[in-house]
Amino acid sequence: MAERKYTKEHEWIMVDGDVATVGITDYAQGQLGDVVYVELPAAGKQVTQMGQAAVVESVKAASEVYAPLTGEVVEANGALADNPALVNSDPAGAGWFFKIKLSNKGELSGLMDEAAYKTFVDGL
Amino acid sequence: MADPAPQSLKRTPLYDLHVALGAKIVPFSGYEMPVQYPKGIMAEHVQTRTKAGLFDVSHMGQVTLSGGDAVAALETLVPADIRALQASRQRYTQFTNDKGGILDDLMVTNRSVDLLLVVNAGCKDADIAHLRDRIGKRCRLEVHAERALLALQGPMAAEVLGRFAPACKTMPFMSGLAADVVGVPCYLTRSGYTGEDGYEISMAGDKAMLVAKRLLDEAEVEPIGLGARDSLRLEAGLCLYGHDIDETTTPAEAGLLWSIQKRRREEGGFPGADVVKRQIAEGPARKRVGILPEGRAPAREHTEITDATGKPAGAITSGGFGPTLGAPIAMGYVTTAQAAAGTPLQLVVRGTPRPAKVAPMPFVPQRYYRG
Numbered sequence: 001m002a003e004r005k006y007t008k009e010h011e012w013i014m015v016d017g018d019v020a021t022v023g024i025t026d027y028a029q030g031q032l033g034d035v036v037y038v039e040l041p042a043a044g045k046q047v048t049q050m051g052q053a054a055v056v057e058s059v060k061a062a063s064e065v066y067a068p069l070t071g072e073v074v075e076a077n078g079a080l081a082d083n084p085a086l087v088n089s090d091p092a093g094a095g096w097f098f099k100i101k102l103s104n105k106g107e108l109s110g111l112m113d114e115a116a117y118k119t120f121v122d123g124l
Numbered sequence: 125m126a127d128p129a130p131q132s133l134k135r136t137p138l139y140d141l142h143v144a145l146g147a148k149i150v151p152f153s154g155y156e157m158p159v160q161y162p163k164g165i166m167a168e169h170v171q172t173r174t175k176a177g178l179f180d181v182s183h184m185g186q187v188t189l190s191g192g193d194a195v196a197a198l199e200t201l202v203p204a205d206i207r208a209l210q211a212s213r214q215r216y217t218q219f220t221n222d223k224g225g226i227l228d229d230l231m232v233t234n235r236s237v238d239l240l241l242v243v244n245a246g247c248k249d250a251d252i253a254h255l256r257d258r259i260g261k262r263c264r265l266e267v268h269a270e271r272a273l274l275a276l277q278g279p280m281a282a283e284v285l286g287r288f289a290p291a292c293k294t295m296p297f298m299s300g301l302a303a304d305v306v307g308v309p310c311y312l313t314r315s316g317y318t319g320e321d322g323y324e325i326s327m328a329g330d331k332a333m334l335v336a337k338r339l340l341d342e343a344e345v346e347p348i349g350l351g352a353r354d355s356l357r358l359e360a361g362l363c364l365y366g367h368d369i370d371e372t373t374t375p376a377e378a379g380l381l382w383s384i385q386k387r388r389r390e391e392g393g394f395p396g397a398d399v400v401k402r403q404i405a406e407g408p409a410r411k412r413v414g415i416l417p418e419g420r421a422p423a424r425e426h427t428e429i430t431d432a433t434g435k436p437a438g439a440i441t442s443g444g445f446g447p448t449l450g451a452p453i454a455m456g457y458v459t460t461a462q463a464a465a466g467t468p469l470q471l472v473v474r475g476t477p478r479p480a481k482v483a484p485m486p487f488v489p490q491r492y493y494r495g
Contacts, residue, residue: 033351034166036445037420037452039474055474057422059165059445060351081420 004092005108006117007068012092013111015102020069023096024056024087027121033058035087040076040098047073047100049107054097056087069107071100136182137272137329138336145347152350153245155183160349168352169447172318173488176278177348178339185248186268186326187255190238194263198232198239201258203375203394205385209234214298214313216383219251224374224396224403227254229365233300233313238266240300240311242273242324244365272332277322277356279491280344285312285323287342292323297492306338317353319360319490358453359446361414361485367425368412368441368455376403377457378412410438411463414485415454417443421473422452423480428472429456437462437469448488455485 005013010028014021029035039055047053047067054065076098080086086095102108112120133156142149147158158180160168171177189198195206204217211234219227228247233240243251255265276285286293289303292312300313308331316322327335339345354364363369369378374396381404388394392401417423427440443454454471462469465484470477 033160033164037422039421057445059169059355059447060159062422062424084420 004114005068005111006114006120007066007111008120009066009068011065011068013068013108015105015108018102018105019074020071020100020102021096022053022068022098022100024065024091025117025121026091029088029091029095032056032063032087033060035084038080038084038087038097040080041073043073043075045073047071049104065097067100068111069100069102070104071102073098074101075099134183136180137332138180138182141333141336142180142347147347147349150350153183155245157183158347158349160351161347163346165349165351165355166447168346168348169355171346172278172320172348172352172356173448174279175344175346176276176280176284176322176342177318177352178336178345179275179277179348179353180272180336181275181324182272182329182332183245184273185241185243185245185251186271186273187241187243187248187252188235188238188266188268189241189255189259189263190266191263194239197259197262199388199393201254201394202230202232203384203388203397203400204232205388206232206234206239208385208387211236212300213296214300214315218369218375218380218383219254220375220394220396220400221371222395223371224376224399225371226365226369226373226375226378227251227371229363229369231313231315235300235302235311240326246366268326270329271326272329274325274327274332274336274339275316275318275322276325276339276345277316277318277320277348278344279321281320281322282493284339284342284344285325288338294495296495297321305335308335310335314493317360317362318356319362319486319488320356321491321493354442355444355447358442358444358455359448359486359488360490361455361487363412364442373412373457374400374403374408376400377408377410407460410457410459412441412455412457413463413465414483414487415440415443415456415469415471415480416483416487417452417454417471417478417480419478420452421478423454423471423473423478427454427456429458429462429480430470430472430477431462432468432470434470434477440471446487453483453487454480458482
């Protein structure tokens with residue numbers, strides 16, 4: 001199983017070859033509360049590291065999701081359109097957001113590993 | 125409204141209980157308040173619609189006016205008919221300004237010995253200053269900052285509270301009653317902010333913990349935070365001050381003319397009466413309406429509204445997700461030409477126009493006690 005990386009914005013990234021799957025962490029979904037809508041980027045969209053890529057909405061508020069890495073969106077999770085609550089129930093699995101074909105794998109080195117992310121969250 | 129620095133935030137007498145119950149605490153109107161408990165907004169919303177929910181609304185202002193001239197004095201500040209308010213009856217009204225704009229909305233109960241006013245937390249300091257300035261010499265004004273206020277709301281609220289205060293079960297909607305709850309002298313009103321049957325319960329702040337814990341011990345009752353309070357009132361079509369109504373909106377524009385009784389419409393005598401009377405006669409240029417977005421994307425406050433051709437028509441003032449409907453809901457102001465139920469609109473969400481339509485409110489049927 002590929003190693004998971006994390007951002008300070010509470011996204012997780014799992015890389016398979018040159019494609020990265022992106023989602024939000026369990027901590028993030030807990031902070032958001034019940035997710036009622038997710039707006040995802042269309043396949044083919046170019047995203048830039050730290051540029052806005054998606055929107056996740058809870059009952060109360062809308063939050064932006066940033067692209068953790070630069071590249072081209074190759075797939076969005078269509079299951080979230082009908083069942084956005086997957087983000088709450090299975091954030092690290094069925095609640096994934098989108099996949100990016102990476103244009104600069106060097107950006108990966110700036111992300112946290114699981115232990116570093118856990119330390120980061122514990123300090124919040 | 126900017127949130128003040130944390131050290132200046134106040135706490136209600138139930139703060140420690142909220143923390144013990146695992147609430148997520150946020151700054152709201154100068155108080156540290158529970159926005160949700162561990163079960164979350166959706167579950168709390170459903171709890172209130174199906175059983176009963178207990179809300180801490182002690183941040184709201186409780187003020188009494190007494191003395192022979194209190195009724196006439198209050199009528200100089202609000203458009204409701206206070207003179208016709210019978211003993212133990214409650215009415216919803218607004219403090220208006222000289223342009224007919226709304227300074228705050230409030231509940232007034234005739235307790236015979238006084239008038240009990242319950243005002244919004246975010247406005248209470250300004251309301252009290254306004255009352256002192258305008259009618260402070262005509263009646264005795266008391267601010268009951270030491271009192272707490274709980275709301276018990278939901279279809280099982282009457283059954284639950286009736287175990288402690290049996291007389292509450294048959295009190296009319298929008299009435300008040302002095303009654304003991306677990307030995308604590310309380311003043312109950314049968315009203316609330318959810319669209320459900322229920323009560324607001326006023327008591328001394330140092331007794332609030334005892335009453336709240338005892339009510340939470342009942343199997344039908346769960347604690348409910350401000351998040352679900354907002355989604356419940358939005359489904360019920362009720363205005364949130366500072367969002368759906370403010371100093372720039374009039375009762376006519378806001379669809380609140382039902383709260384201005386005939387004598388006051390004819391006689392006026394409240395600030396901005398000329399503007400409101402003209403709007404009653406001619407119709408306001410814009411109206412507050414319910415809006416149902418198509419699809420699942422919520423449209424939040426300040427979202428631009430256009431007509432079906434893209435011409436600007438107004439803005440959303442409250443918008444989110446209605447858990448009972450399982451769909452996004454909103455309210456906002458549109459030009460009167462666009463205000464009829466069923467009128468197609470577009471909501472510009474993150475730059476993209478999305479179809480929506482004007483919908484009747486409330487979004488869910490109100491289930492107030494009608495005897």
